[in-house]
Amino acid sequence: MTKQLRNCRILAHKELTPNNLSMQVEWLNADQDFQPAQFVQVETSTTLDPLIRRPFSIFDTDPYSFTITYKKIGAGTQALSTRKKGDTISIIGPLGNFYPIHKIKNNQKVLIVGGGTGIASVHYLAKVLEKKNINYTLLIGFSRCTDIFCEPELQDLKGEVIITTNDGSKGKKGFVTEHFNFHDLNNSIIFICGPEPMTRAWQKKSELIGIQNYDIYASLEEYMGCGLGICNGCVVKVKIKKNDQFDFKCVCTNGPVFNLKDIIWT
Ligand SMILES: Cc1cc2nc3c(=O)[nH]c(=O)nc-3n(C[C@H](O)[C@H](O)[C@H](O)COP(=O)(O)OP(=O)(O)OC[C@H]3O[C@@H](n4cnc5c(N)ncnc54)[C@H](O)[C@@H]3O)c2cc1C
Ligand code: FES
The missing domain is CATH 2.40.30.10 (Translation factors)
Structure with missing residues (x-):
């Protein structure tokens, strides 16, 4: 709407x-x-x-x-x-736009990754996928167990939910990137939302593995002024596929979801 x-x-x-x-x-x-x-x-x-x-x-x-x-x-x-x-x-x-659920292909594994305040949007994504009978794995990271603000809601989810904490006080110890076998990216679609270092790390690790046949979309949390595409306070640098150049896009109106393979971090 x-x-x-x-x-x-x-x-x-x-x-x-x-x-x-x-x-x-x-x-x-x-x-x-x-x-x-x-x-x-x-x-x-x-x-x-x-x-x-x-x-x-x-x-x-x-x-x-x-x-x-x-x-x-x-x-x-x-x-x-x-x-x-x-x-x-x-x-x-x-x-803003939304996670491109319609791009999930038959037999493609769906991985959702969230951290920090990004947990809100990935929680809602998981709920919507359930309504569409799409299986997923949700990998979700907190700093420590006392930061887990939505444990009952996570427990209610029907998909596989893996919790990590940086200090190991709950779930698996370490960052979300440490608890995923990146070779499993083969034939996957990934939806990610969290602090920029987490999103960058995910992009870097998946590139290093060199697997080509996966899709990865990230919801970016830029500082916003208007939220309406007027102030240009939220731009990110994005590759333009056709001529190997780049453009600047507003996270509030062109995003917040981008193909992570297109983002050029500055
Ligand atoms: C699309 C989008 C969705 C968001 N969804 C949520 C959400 O569901 N729940 C939630 O808690 N927060 C969310 N945020 C972040 C939230 O908007 C900020 O935390 C909030 O604006 C901070 O306002 P403030 O006045 O309390 O803090 P400020 O005084 O504005 O900032 C306090 C501190 O937080 C940092 N900060 C502020 N905004 C951001 C940001 N966007 N990214 C990184 N650091 C920031 C500042 O640098 C400063 O250090 C979202 C942001 C975006 C862009
Ligand atoms: S926040 Fe003003 S253009 Fe995006």
């Missing part, structure tokens, strides 16, 4: 860990309107500080609402955390 500006009612707002919260927002037909990796621009504060909206991915939907999960890290998320159930909040959405 085309993007809309709506004043929405907050249906629930709760702390999941000391720094992670979830907010459920009323939005009729959210399960139809939002695709995995799409995001909303949220007016976090009722004052002019901070002035600029903040982007958040969709974590889940139902016919009446969507849920976002967020980490309190600065002024915007701090202001957002003070909003109460029953308050009205200004939202622009749905924004």
